[in-house]
Amino acid sequence: MPRLSRIPLLLGVCGLALTPSLYAGAVDLSHPKVVCTQQPKEKWIPVKDMYRIAESKGYRISIFKISNDSCYEIYGFKDGTVVEAYFDPTTATLIKQNIAK
Structure with a gap:
């Protein structure tokens, strides 16, 4: 499985490739630090399983990463x-979802 946090985002018909740092600018990031769990990582759902769960919930994932050492964070559609x-x-x-404006 490729390192998911390094996968560039391809936006629709225009085919514009955005790096994760540029893509993050498309979403309002002016929120306090999100804490999703305080459980040890041994109790976390494996990344590949969470990736499939998110897809089954309707997310088209462009970037998948661990954030704040407590959350699985997804950028996509x-x-x-x-x-x-x-x-x-x-x-x-x-836990929280930000929608692009």
Whole structure:
């Protein structure tokens, strides 16, 4: 499996490739630090399983990473909208979702 945090985002028809740092600018990131769990990483759902769970919930994933040492963070699309989503890595529960403006 490739390192998911290094996969560039390809946006629709225009084929514009954005790096993760540029892509993050498309979402309002003016929020406080998100904490999803305090459980040890041994209790986390494996990344490949969480990736599949998120896809089954309708997310088209462009970037998948661990953030704040407590969340699985996804950048991608849901229902045709650009999103940044934070999930509890122990339960796959959506904790917070930011939608591009």
